[in-house]
Amino acid sequence: MKTLAENILECKNLVLHYSTRKGVVKAVNDVTFSLQKSESLALVGESGCGKSSLAKAIIRLLPRNIEKYSGQILVNGQDTMTLSEKEFREEIRWKKISMVFQGAMNSLNPVLKVGYQVAEPLLIHEKMKKHKALEKAKEALSIVGIHESFVERYPFELSGGMKQRVVIAMALVTNPSILILDEPTSALDVITQANIMNLLKRLKKERGLSYFFITHDIALSSELADKIAVMYAGEIQEIASADIFYKKATHPYSQKLMASVPTLRIDKKPEFIVGSPPSLINPPSGCKFHPRCTLAFYKCTKESPPLSDLGSGHLVKCWLFEEHKEAERYERRTT
Amino acid sequence: MNEELLRVSGLKKYFEMRKGIFSSPIYVRAVDNVSFSLGKGEAISLVGESGSGKTTLGKTLLRLYKPTEGQIIVKGKDITYVDTKELMWYRRVTSIIEQDPYGALPSFFTIYRILEEPLLIHKFGNSNERQKRICEVLEKVRLTPIEDFAQKYPHMLSGGQLQRVAIARALTLNPELVIADEPVSMLDASVRIEILTLLKELQETLGISFIYITHDLTTTKYFSERLFIMYAGKIVESGKMFEVIHNPQHPYTEALLKAIPDPDAENRKILRDIPPGEPPNLVNPPMGCRFHPRCPYKMDICEKEEPLSFELEPKHISLCWLHNNRK
């Protein structure tokens, strides 16, 4: 019997604004979504839409120039926003949620041995003894497909794909239940990328991990996604299950995104999206996508639409659907 | 058939690296024995992963590097070992479009001045004629209104616009051969299609021979009739685009094709059947066939001898011992 879906991670009305010399960057603007246990959520969007900021907001790796940081982040029902920095570091970061960063291969310390770096989270977060931590590090490395002898090597001795696996091992060594992956395969060649994706798929199955997978590559997102969230100008525009999204994305922006993806086997001519992503300092009024939307009407320029629920967890932030629902409700009332 | 513009035979480019003053030099074999020909007005795509030598091949063809061995013949002239001073005509006839749109344009020149440079260097007409040419070329890449863009500086433009300027610059002298090295990989995904479409249009309307270098196999479908796959300094397969994609004749091409996802909800349920490992180091590539350590079809001979180039159908070539018996 399947228990009612437990949300392992829930974000409600998450806001993250930075202050810069040029103005306030509204990187994450009232974001709400949920992630179930053993589920993968892919967050897709163009560069500069706030995806990485959202990830950092969840794991609370914030820069100094924060203007606003509010909302709720529920991990297993507990709101982490109420925790102090110390509590967050001890209980959440790298214990319940780990992260694999963009360009992770370059974030390995070149002067420390690989084994030590993989063991480091254990030394810091669980204050484990060094030899025990090293044992765990060897285990983690073999889980990601790297032979234990590599604990004695330095990062420069490893290839790009191997370094990426090391970073994944580092994220897994403390046994978190949620893994945030921010463009984990960006600098890797295609075959290595597919190998890493295979690894991630296996790990998810074997360890019941939940993934929050951020990428700009829609084709790649389908490798892991059970659910897709589309982000634009700091806001989530659509959340849909994979089965629905890749066949029939609903939000006008999602549709345009899907239309712009070149496909290898399917014969289709990709179309490009006119215009460019908006500034997060001075975003457009009303619906942020309206300047580039072919279906926009007057209301879109004035008011920002709410997230409409189209049933079974399919959410769309678009006036077309709110209006539609209004019409439906009206119809139902009058019949 | 088109007349031949470019013929490359046995081209090698090795880079010398010295570890110390006293040790003997070692060589990075970036391009190792490449041969092919390119017709006038023909577009080809050259696909390879990073470290495959594709960029080096492109730059060697443009004589930005001096070849180590082999021959490059352009319009009937052998340009392989000619002194750079005598290649000014070649510079006019060829152009490059670089990968990084932000770094490819001098940041302290206006767009107008950037486009004027090639004209000035080759002493093209007087200032009026240059202005006319610059306006023509800005129109072709659709950077309008021209007056607006001409006086802007690169930092005021987006990546896509900068790449258009780079394309415009490549067209100023009416080249016959343009080599684009990963022209869209540093652009946002949504802009890539725009720029590639533009490049394809220009290539067709102006009848320019084009070599499109990329690591993204998917985009090549929209660009050219012929596809070249490069691995560890060698061209392992080449042929008609449709043929190569739907009927690959080299294990590496097959692996590449298997590795590339199309957006499909089923993808998450399957594990892809692809070879492990990574492209080899070009200093000490494996003996024999360079792909053999990762190849699922490996035979004894693959470890010992470098495969010959087998022509399977007219113009479908594969560098693999599997085709040996078929001859």
Add this chain to the structure above:
Amino acid sequence: MSSEGYEFTLKSTIKDLLTYKSGIFGALFLILLLAISVYAIVALPYDETVRLWRGEGGVWLENPRNAQPYWVKYLGQNLPETIKRDSTQPELGGTVKIVTPIPQTDMKLARISFTFDFSYDGFPSEINIFFSAKYNGSAPLLNIYWVKPSGTEIRLLTYIPRSQEDKLYLSVNQQAANALSLYLNSVLGKSPSIPLPIEYSLFAVEDSSMNSSATAKPLKGTYRLYIDGTLFGKDSDIDAKLIVYGRVYGMAGTDNQRRDLTIALLWGTPIALAFGLTASATITFLELLLATISGYYGGKIDSVIQRITEIYMILPFLPILIMVSTFYKLDLLVLILVVIALSIFGGGIKSTRALVMQIKEYPYIEAAKAYGASSKRIVFLYIIPKILPPVIPTLIASVPSYVFLEAALAILGLGIPNLPSWGKVINESFNAGALYKGYYYWVLEPAFMLILTALAFSFLGFALDKIVNPKLREV
């Protein structure tokens, strides 16, 4: 994505500059210095200034020696200013001159009377009387009297001018000293053990406070000095100028040669700026050129330039400069040339070369080669404009070092003679033992100008550095 994302136009740079406090201060100070320079050059032409500074023709004679700036009176005591009375300039007031011929003789009686108010808290530094007598045969016979506010009259001395233009240094005149001593004896009952200087005795309050110069206080009121003279000859005449030298003068005071220090301070500004900017700019640009050639062409040229640079970096700069200036007489131009020659292979070459080697790998350089740009074109049109912005803050920030260099040489006595620069002023003040004698202003004022210059350029340099170097920028 590699994005330079920033370009430097003059307008945008200035706008950015003003967002930093250091930029604002630097700019303000610089504008101040430039304004002073312009004023100095316009109001005091160079040749004129050099002449003045040499002190030709006794131009400074009417200035007090070692006077402090006049504004010290706001800090404490109300020190006396110079009081001048001139019989040829009745418009100064307080002068009465009467010449009466004695009938049936060739002689005349002359009386020149100088009256002035003295209400200061300090004593004058010196008193001189300048005579301008017209006579054919015998010089006039003059009796000089001093009248204190109390009404007491003292006959100071009898004086016969030795020439038609003569100076009487009253403060060191023995006759007057004796006369005053006698007078004081009679008034106080005894002569002070250490006699007060004449200018003190003439003005002091007559009581026990006169025992030492520390306690003596001037008597405030109206004083009168009159000269009773007998002139010989029908056409004879006498004119006199009385100068009671104060202890304060002008905006900056005076030095031991009575020269107005404002001239040196004013003129020191364009000299410092010219020297500093010229040296810094020339050296920076030459270094830039060498570094670019070295970095871009590589190979043998690179090795040669780098080895020369390394040798230069070891050589001690200041001692060599001192050596050169002991053998050859320096003027401003030669000094600049020598400094430049000794600096162009400096350490800046190494860092700029590193930058050039980075830039030469940029795609736009390769693209330029692809469309046929020659190496020379690439160096001058593509590389140098790119490395110029990072180099400018260094240029600005190193101006003070060259300003200090010129000052240091001057302080060591190796400066350019006849040039009223700040270093020169400090040098002269040291030679005259200014600090021992308490003439602090003499040292502090040029030091202050040097510091102001250093601050102006350093602030500007720091602000520019932040603009040019995005990594240093504050978010």
